[in-house]
Amino acid sequence: MTADAPTGFRYIGRRRRPKEDRRFVVGAGRYAADVMLPGMLHVALVISPHPAARITRIDATAALKLPGVRAVVAGDELAQATEPVFTGLDLPKMKRYPLAPGVVRYVGEWVAVVVAKTRALAEDAAELVEVEYEPLPHVIDPEAAMAPNAPPVHADHGSNVFYRRRFVWGAVDADFGAAPHTIAYRARWHRSATVPIETFGVLARWNPATQLLDVWASIQMPKFPDNLARALRLPGSAVRVHFDVDVGGSYGVKRGLKHSIVVGYLTRKLGAPVRLIEDRLDNMRGGDAHGPDRIFDVEMAFGDGGLVRAMKMRAIDDVGAYAGRAPLQLGKPVGAIVGPYRIRSVAYEPISVSTNKTPEEAVRGFGQSPTNFAIETGMDLIARKLGVDRVELRRRNLIRKDEFPYTIPSGSTYDSGDYHAVLDKVLVAADWNALMRRRDAARAAGRLAGVGLSCCLEPSGGNAAFEPLLNPKNETTTWMEGCHVKIDLTGAVVAAMGTSSSGQGHETLVSTVVGEMLERDPETIRVVHADSLGALPSNSPVGSRMAIMLGGAAAGAARKVKSQLIAIGAHNLDAAPEACVYADGAVALATDPARRLSWTQLVEIAHRKFHLLPPGMEPGLQATHVWEVPTGGALPTADGRVQMYPCYAFEAHVVYAEVDRVTGQTALRAYFVGHDCGVMINPDIVHGMTYGGIAHGIGAALYERFHYDGNGQLLGGSFMDYLIPSSHEVPDITIVDHCTPSPLTTFGQKGSGEAGYLGAPAAIASAVNDALAPLGLHIASLPMTVAALGDLLATKDRAK
Amino acid sequence: MSQHEIALKINGETCTARVPARLTLVDFLRETLNLTGTHTGCEHGVCGACTVLLDGQPVRSCLIFAVQAAGCEVVTVEGLAPDAVGMSVLQDSFCEEHALQCGFCTPGMLLSAHALLQNNSAPSEEDIREAIGGNLCRCTGYKQIVQAIALAAQRLSVANAPTADLPKRP
Numbered sequence: 001m002t003a004d005a006p007t008g009f010r011y012i013g014r015r016r017r018p019k020e021d022r023r024f025v026v027g028a029g030r031y032a033a034d035v036m037l038p039g040m041l042h043v044a045l046v047i048s049p050h051p052a053a054r055i056t057r058i059d060a061t062a063a064l065k066l067p068g069v070r071a072v073v074a075g076d077e078l079a080q081a082t083e084p085v086f087t088g089l090d091l092p093k094m095k096r097y098p099l100a101p102g103v104v105r106y107v108g109e110w111v112a113v114v115v116a117k118t119r120a121l122a123e124d125a126a127e128l129v130e131v132e133y134e135p136l137p138h139v140i141d142p143e144a145a146m147a148p149n150a151p152p153v154h155a156d157h158g159s160n161v162f163y164r165r166r167f168v169w170g171a172v173d174a175d176f177g178a179a180p181h182t183i184a185y186r187a188r189w190h191r192s193a194t195v196p197i198e199t200f201g202v203l204a205r206w207n208p209a210t211q212l213l214d215v216w217a218s219i220q221m222p223k224f225p226d227n228l229a230r231a232l233r234l235p236g237s238a239v240r241v242h243f244d245v246d247v248g249g250s251y252g253v254k255r256g257l258k259h260s261i262v263v264g265y266l267t268r269k270l271g272a273p274v275r276l277i278e279d280r281l282d283n284m285r286g287g288d289a290h291g292p293d294r295i296f297d298v299e300m301a302f303g304d305g306g307l308v309r310a311m312k313m314r315a316i317d318d319v320g321a322y323a324g325r326a327p328l329q330l331g332k333p334v335g336a337i338v339g340p341y342r343i344r345s346v347a348y349e350p351i352s353v354s355t356n357k358t359p360e361e362a363v364r365g366f367g368q369s370p371t372n373f374a375i376e377t378g379m380d381l382i383a384r385k386l387g388v389d390r391v392e393l394r395r396r397n398l399i400r401k402d403e404f405p406y407t408i409p410s411g412s413t414y415d416s417g418d419y420h421a422v423l424d425k426v427l428v429a430a431d432w433n434a435l436m437r438r439r440d441a442a443r444a445a446g447r448l449a450g451v452g453l454s455c456c457l458e459p460s461g462g463n464a465a466f467e468p469l470l471n472p473k474n475e476t477t478t479w480m481e482g483c484h485v486k487i488d489l490t491g492a493v494v495a496a497m498g499t500s501s502s503g504q505g506h507e508t509l510v511s512t513v514v515g516e517m518l519e520r521d522p523e524t525i526r527v528v529h530a531d532s533l534g535a536l537p538s539n540s541p542v543g544s545r546m547a548i549m550l551g552g553a554a555a556g557a558a559r560k561v562k563s564q565l566i567a568i569g570a571h572n573l574d575a576a577p578e579a580c581v582y583a584d585g586a587v588a589l590a591t592d593p594a595r596r597l598s599w600t601q602l603v604e605i606a607h608r609k610f611h612l613l614p615p616g617m618e619p620g621l622q623a624t625h626v627w628e629v630p631t632g633g634a635l636p637t638a639d640g641r642v643q644m645y646p647c648y649a650f651e652a653h654v655v656y657a658e659v660d661r662v663t664g665q666t667a668l669r670a671y672f673v674g675h676d677c678g679v680m681i682n683p684d685i686v687h688g689m690t691y692g693g694i695a696h697g698i699g700a701a702l703y704e705r706f707h708y709d710g711n712g713q714l715l716g717g718s719f720m721d722y723l724i725p726s727s728h729e730v731p732d733i734t735i736v737d738h739c740t741p742s743p744l745t746t747f748g749q750k751g752s753g754e755a756g757y758l759g760a761p762a763a764i765a766s767a768v769n770d771a772l773a774p775l776g777l778h779i780a781s782l783p784m785t786v787a788a789l790g791d792l793l794a795t796k797d798r799a800k
Numbered sequence: 801m802s803q804h805e806i807a808l809k810i811n812g813e814t815c816t817a818r819v820p821a822r823l824t825l826v827d828f829l830r831e832t833l834n835l836t837g838t839h840t841g842c843e844h845g846v847c848g849a850c851t852v853l854l855d856g857q858p859v860r861s862c863l864i865f866a867v868q869a870a871g872c873e874v875v876t877v878e879g880l881a882p883d884a885v886g887m888s889v890l891q892d893s894f895c896e897e898h899a900l901q902c903g904f905c906t907p908g909m910l911l912s913a914h915a916l917l918q919n920n921s922a923p924s925e926e927d928i929r930e931a932i933g934g935n936l937c938r939c940t941g942y943k944q945i946v947q948a949i950a951l952a953a954q955r956l957s958v959a960n961a962p963t964a965d966l967p968k969r970p
C-alpha cells in the first residue's frame with residue numbers, strides 16, 4: 001500500500017498541537033541549569049593547554065586559600081575512586097577518566113576541577129591552580145597518526161589505530177574486473193558536530209541518609225544510569241536519574257558521562273549538591289562532543305549505462321584522543337552501505353584512528369550523513385564522466401518498488417520504499433527544468449550557479465548491532481524500549497516513558513498512539529518521564545528510534561489495557577470477548593450494541609468491584625510493554641553481515657545555489673526535499689525535525705568546522721568562529737511528503753529524527769560542484785567554507 | 801567585590817537588590833530572581849538565547865551587567881503573557897505552528913519577535929528573518945518560527961478589528 005496520507009486513523013497523522021510546546025513558550029521548561037538546590041556548589045575546570053604532555057606537578061594552594069573555595073580535585077584522586085569511562089571498542093589498554101591522571105592527550109582535556117560557592121569564584125580559583133607539564137610529541141593529522149613511527153596517543157595501546165577491518169560482501173574483485181568503467185575519488189568530511197544551544201549541564205546530590213545519588217542532567221544517552229553507577233562503584237539502585245529534565249537539544253551528543261562522574265564523586269566527597277554547567281568554550285573544547293572527522297577513499301565500478309555494480313570504500317575516522325561510543329559510528333553505516341542503490345558487492349574498510357584532538361561523540365545519523373555524502377559524490381562523478389543526466393543516473397540505480405524487501409550485500413534488509421515515486425514528486429515540486437533554466441540564465445549573466453541533487457536513506461529504529469560488529473567481545477543484541485500505561489480510578493490515562501527528551505515531542509508521540517489504541521482524546525492523556533529507578537528499560541532516543549520503539553511500546557501497553565477492558569465488559573455481558581466490540585472506550589455486544597458497559601463502569605469495576613472482575617484478573621487497569629527492535633536480536637555473521645536497523649526512510653533533496661565568484665560565498669536560493677518516513681504520527685513534528693535537519697546539514701556543508709592547527713590548538717571555541725546557520729543562511733524549505741508504510745511497525749511508521757541532515761550536505765555539495773563545473777573545478781571536501789571556495793576559485797584566477 | 805544597590809522593574813513589578821558589580825543581568829534574572837525562562841547558550845553575545853527587553857528593546861542579557869539595568873524596565877518571557885495562566889497571541893501562535901522543539905531558544909526568539917510586532921504590524925518574511933537573525937535555533941531550521949510570527953501578526957491585526965476571532969493557521 002502506498003498512499004499520500006495514512007487513512008483509518010483517528011489521531012495519528014493529524015495536525016495536533018504538540019503537548020510539550022505550551023510549557024516552553026511560557027518559559028516554564030525545566031532544564032538542567034534551572035534545577036537549583038540550597039547549598040549547591042559550582043564547578044570550574046582546569047584544562048590542558050597542551051595537545052600531549054605529562055603532568056609533573058599540580059599546586060592548588062593559592063586556589064584553596066580563596067574564601068568560598070571548597071575543594072580542588074585532580075586526576076589521580078578521581079581515578080582511584082572511580083572506574084574508567086565506558087568504551088565502545090575492545091581497547092583494554094586505553095583508559096579514559098574524566099580528569100587526566102598523569103598524561104594529557106588534547107588541548108582542553110580536564111586536568112582538575114575547582115569547587116566553590118559560586119561559579120564566578122570557582123572560575124577565579126581555577127586560574128590560580130598551578131599545573132606544570134612536560135610536553136610530549138603529538139599528532140594531529142589522522143593519516144600521519146597511522147604511520148608506524150607516529151607519536152602514540154596511548155603508548156600502552158601500541159598504535160594509534162583503534163580499529164581496522166576490511167569487510168568484503170559479494171564478488172567485489174570479479175565485479176570490478178568485469179566492469180567497463182571505474183572511478184576512484186577521495187571525499188573529506190571535516191570535524192563538526194551538533195552543538196546544541198544548551199551546553200551540557202548536570203547537578204548531583206548525594207543523600208547519605210538514604211544512600212541515594214540524585215542526578216539532573218541534560219542527557220541523551222543509552223544506559224546512562226547504569227554507566228554512571230558502574231563508574232562510581234555504586235549499585236544501579238543507588239543512582240536516580242531524573243528524566244523529567246528538559247534537554248535543550250542534543251541530536252546525539254549530550255552524553256556527559258564524564259561530567260556526571262565528576263559531580264557524582266564530588267557530591268559524595270563534599271556532602272553538598274554539586275553542579276557543572278559547561279560554558280560555550282568548555283563545551284566546544286573539552287566537552288568531548290565533536291562529530292565524525294572522515295577521509296573516504298572510494299572506488300566504484302559501473303557499466304556503460306552508469307549502473308553501479310560494486311564499491312570499495314575505505315573510511316578513516318579521526319576519533320580524537322579517546323574512544324567512547326564514537327568509533328561505533330563507523331559501524332552503523334554498514335546497514336545502508338549502498339545507500340538506496342542496487343550495488344551488488346562492497347568492500348568496506350573502516351579505520352578508527354586516534355589523534356591529539358577532542359574526542360568524538362555520537363552525532364545525528366551516527367556516521368550515516370558523511371557516508372551518504374561519500375556515496376553521492378560518486379554518483380555525481382559517474383554522471384559527469386559518462387555524460388549522463390544526474391537524475392537519470394539515479395533512476396537507473398535506485399532500488400525499485402517491486403524489489404522490497406531488499407537485502408543489501410552487507411546483510412541488512414530494507415523494509416519498504418518507493419524511491420522513484422519520491423524522486424519524481426520532488427522533481428515536480430521543485431520544477432527541475434525550471435531550476436535548470438534559472439541556473440542557465442544566471443550563468444549567462446556571468447554568475448556561478450548550480451543545481452544539486454541527493455538521494456539517501458535514513459535507517460531507523462535504532463538498534464546496537466554495530467556493537468558486536470565492531471567489538472566481538474560485546475554480545476549486545478537487545479535494544480529494547482518500554483512503556484507503562486494505566487487508567488486510574490477517575491478514568492484518566494497516564495503513560496510513563498523511561499528516558500528524557502531533547503525536543504522530539506515524545507509526550508505527543510505517546511499520547512497520540514495511546515489515544516489511538518484506546519480511542520481517547522490524546523489531549524486528556526498525561527505522559528510522564530519516570531526516573532531511572534521507576535522506569536522500564538529504555539535505550540533513549542538514539543538512531544531515529546522513538547516513533548518506532550517508544551511508539552510501539554506505548555501501543556503495546558495500551559493494547560493490553562484495552563484487552564483488560566474488553567475482558568471486563570465481556571464478563572459482565574455474559575459474552576465471550578470475541579462477541580464484544582470496543583468503541584470510544586465502551587464495550588458492547590456486537591449483536592446488540594445497546595447492551596454495553598461505559599468507560600466509567602469498566603473503570604469502576606476494575607478498581608472497586610472485585611466481585612465483578614473476571615476470575616483470575618488482576619485488579620486495576622495497567623500494563624507494561626517492553627519490546628525488542630523488530631528484526632533485531634541476532635549477532636553478525638563471521639563475515640560481518642548483520643541486520644542493522646529495521647526501517648528505512650528515504651529522502652531526495654533538490655537545491656539551487658549560487659557561489660560568489662569573488663568571495664567564494666555560497667547562497668542557497670531554493671530548497672526542496674521529498675521525504676518518505678512511512679506513517680507520520682504527528683506531521684508538524686516530523687516536518688520540524690526535517691527542516692531542522694536540513695539547517696544542520698547546511699551548517700555541515702558550508703560553515704561548521706572544528707579546525708585545529710598543527711600545534712593541536714582548536715582554532716575557535718565560540719559561536720563567532722564556529723558558525724551555525726541563522727535565519728539568514730537557511731532558505732525557505734519545501735517538504736514533499738510521501739508515505740510507504742513499514743510492514744514492521746505498529747502503525748507503519750518509520751523514524752525521522754535524522755531526516756534532512758542525512759542528505760542535505762550531499763545535495764549542497766552537488767549544487768556547488770554543478771556551479772563550479774563550467775570552471776572545471778571540483779571540491780569533495782566539507783565544509784565548503786568561504787575560505788575553501790575562495791581559495792579554490794583563486795587557483796583558477798591564477799591559472800588565467 | 802563591590803556590591804551595588806539597584807532598583808528596576810521586572811515584568812511590571814519593582815524589584816530592589818544588592819548585587820556584585822560583575823553579575824550579569826542574565827545571572828541576576830536566573831540565579832537571584834529564579835526567572836529561569838531566560839536561557840544562556842553562549843554568554844558571549846551571539847546566540848540570542850538570553851534575549852530580554854530592556855526598556856522595550858531586545859538586548860542580550862549576557863552582555864549587560866545587572867547594575868547597568870538599574871532604573872530600567874525589563875521584560876522576560878515570564879512577562880509576555882497577559883496573565884499568569886494564559887498565553888499571548890504570539891506564544892499561542894508558536895504552539896499553533898510548532899515553532900520549537902527543545903524550546904531552549906524559544907524565550908529569546910519570542911522576545912525578538914515580540915519587539916518586531918510592537919513596531920511592525922504587517923512584517924514581511926524578510927522583516928521576520930531579519931528580526932530573529934540574531935537568535936540561533938539548532939532544532940527548527942526557522943521555517944515554523946517564521947510562520948508562527950506571521951500568523952501572530954495576522955491574528956493581532958484581526959484582533960484589533962471590531963469582531964475579533966483568532967484565525968487558525970491558513
Ligand code: FES
Nearest residue numbers: 841843846848862
Ligand atoms: S547567551 Fe547571550 S547571546 Fe548567547
Ligand code: FES
Nearest residue numbers: 901905937938939
Ligand atoms: S527549539 Fe531547540 S534550539 Fe530552538
